[in-house]
Amino acid sequence: MPHAVTFQKVSRHFGSVRAVDAVDLEVEAGEFFAMLGPSGSGKTTCLRLIAGFEQPTSGHIEIFGETAEGVPPYRRNVNTVFQDYALFPHLNVADNVAYGQMIRGVGKAERLRDAEAALEMVKLPGYGARKPGELSGGQRQRVALARALVNKPKVLLLDEPLGALDLKLREQMQEELKTLQKALGITFVFVTHDQGEALSMADRIAVFNHGKIMQTGTPEEIYRRPKTRFVADFVGSSNVLSPAFTRRLGGPAEWASLRPEDIRIGAEGGHEARVTGSSFLGNATRLTLDMAGEKLTVLLPAGSAVPAPGASVRFSWEPSALHLMGTET
Amino acid sequence: MRSDKQSRTPMGLKIAAGLGLAFLHLPLLLIFLYAFTTEDKSYQFPPPGLTLKWFAVTWNRPDVWEALGLSVRVASISTVVALVLGTLCAAAVSQTRFFGRETISLLVILPIALPGIITGISLRSAFNLAEIPFSFWTIVLGHATFCVVVVYNNAVARFRRVSGSLIEASMDLGADGFQTFRHVILPNIGTALLAGGMLAFALSFDEVIVTTFTAGQQATLPIWMLEELVRPRQRPVTNVVAMVVVLVTFLPILAAYYLTRDGDQISGQGK
Amino acid sequence: MTAAAAPGAILPGRGGLGGALSDAFWRNPKLLLFVMLTPPLLWLGIIYLGSLFALLIQSFFSIDEFSGLVVREFTLKTYGELLRPSNLDIIVRTVTMAGLVTIASAIIAFPIAYYAARYAKGRWKAIFYLGVMLPLWSSYLVKVYAWKLILAKEGILSWIFAKLHLTPLIDGWLALPVVGGNSLSVSPTGTFLVFVYVWLPFMILPVQAALERVPTNLLEASADLGASPRQTFSHVLLPLALPGVIAGSIFTFSLTLGDYIIPQIIGTSHLFIGMAVYAHQGTAGNIPLAAAFTVVPVVIMGIYLWLAKRAGAFNAL
């Protein structure tokens, strides 16, 4: 079975801006693939290249083994859930969902039946007669999802679909999206700049920076074994240790990452540092330590004793927790 | 005029604004009164008596009907041409970024910004140079030229609201350019085009200055009226025609106003 | 959709001419732009601008005084004719009238625009808006005709003055040199009144738009700082409304310069620019002189727009 999406050395430049720069990418069929990266790192442009709204400046794109360059968006069996939903304001919800089938010439009765089924799938049964303007943000998001899914696309593209929702709704939708994806078996390509969202939902993640992919891997790999300082820092705000600092802590002279939650605070053993601050996060407490000018962040589980700022503490970690990233800057 | 001390109750302002509005409207009301006067030789005020007979007389005047028919035909065709040209221009200017779009806007506005006499005489001399005989179509050509701008102004504002992502959403769902135009763009700009078309109709229906240069022997209703104004021969009939013209032009203006009033609500046209 | 042939990732085109054209437009957006712009550009750019240009060229031709035929040779002779006292007279008369009409329109428009922008709310706002739009759009000729009724010797204005025993006032005014005449409908005063009436809405709308952009708190701040209403008006409101007044004046000025029907129907036998153009191209057949005359309002408007731009009138628009 071919890959769902393949990028070979794909670049998209806007004048001097290299929005996407020589990207190689393979999305497997049926997987939930997340593109993670800071603002302006080229995620949306990548998605638009798959959808067909942008053409690569150079490189080659395949969708399920078929060449995609030069194919207009309306001939790609790929659908998008837009960040602003882009529901048609002049059509009611049912006609919005039935739009794709209407264009394909499916009869009115059949497409409205399919639309209703799709609305049920996203838990909005009976909302067909409403206008998009009469829905809440979360409901619009579901309509946009139904409108894309009803066409049974080979690949579904989602551009920060949960960005505009509040935290509770967001978490609920994350669950539902994941369940839907598994049930339908459609390949999802999901763009987000929220690392928690990517880690919890995706089968695999590509981390973007400055138009390049820094690392591709499972959430576990990305989180535990970041390949570069950027990935370590961006995913889960790790402590990034300079080669000199790593050496002082007893390791080789290499860049390293040390997860805040992997550091233990105790009375003896390990190294000594001074507490410079603490903040309560609800399910944990975040401490900042100072060890002779070097800063470290520690995440204490709820219920543990919290040392006061100014106190001197000793800290240690499991040897496997210190992840080395080589000497390159 | 203004009361200086009391800024809370600007009575002077109220009176001045009221008088100004009265100045705008009383002359039009007078037209309605004169349509019923029994006096037919002069513009005597107050009318010595009131009658309905001039309506019947006007109804039976073939020249009035002919002029009205010509005006309606000219206005209809000019409106259609203006709709096509104005929509194309608005689409090009608002959906794409290209060099010289300010120039296009200026070009569209020019025929209405320059005094009508300049548009009229230059078209007339161009027809003469090209040896095109004056006809129905030369009138339409002149009218469509200055009607484009009203359609353009109405459409361009609405086009901006059909955001790029709606068009992309439609293409994403499998609609090609024409299907997107038919199913997404047209329903969203429909009311604006209707409003623009009505205003274009009203503008053409009323135009006289350019028409005097581009019409041959035919008389549109304004031309007919102009002749009556210069050499009054049948004052009562003119009174009635004037009143009807006021009524006929008010309707499209009111309709256009109500169509474009609610900026955000686009009425459902799809189904 | 049959189960036998599940669609691939790339779908076939819609086919036919529509599909092919659509694909071509998608591949080459410039082509689409070209197709969209060609008809309007042909119409406006070639037919309309071409006619204007042809007219401009003819103003550099002259007319042979014996045969009455147009001599197609470049000359400035026709423009020289414009400087004849009788023609200069026409230009001065028209420009003076346009200036006076503009000033009067601004004075009458300001309270209406100010009230509509600052005090009218909800329903009243709509009424004010329609109250300006309806006269603006209603038939030009009917408006002129209405004034023919009003200003006629036996018309409503004379009647009102007679009822108020003020008839001598009108007669006195009409006896004055420059502004007077046989009756109001054949006097420059009448021409002036009709011009003001017909173009007034074109002044109200831009002034109202400009006033609506003046933030209310600016006026309150001025009052807080101890300015009297009159000071607030002349130091805050008027300068901010000025761009609107200038925008409106562009309409009133230009429309008056180019009109030939109003002075022909309500006015004296003295010519205005528009009437001169009409006369020269019509019976006299002197197209070059008519063309040269049309250049006058264009040049005047060009200078006017340039001055307005230098005064910053467009920044706020």
Ligand SMILES: Nc1ncnc2c1ncn2[C@@H]1O[C@H](COP(=O)(O)OP(=O)(O)OP(=O)(O)O)[C@@H](O)[C@H]1O
């Ligand atoms: N049409 C365009 N023209 C010019 N530059 C563009 C265009 N589209 C994107 N860019 C630039 O390309 C870069 C990548 O943009 P992109 O939208 O892909 O970022 P993103 O990762 O999706 O960011 P965000 O998280 O903010 O949505 C940015 O620097 C952007 O300014």
Ligand SMILES: [Mg+2]
């Ligand atoms: Mg983005």
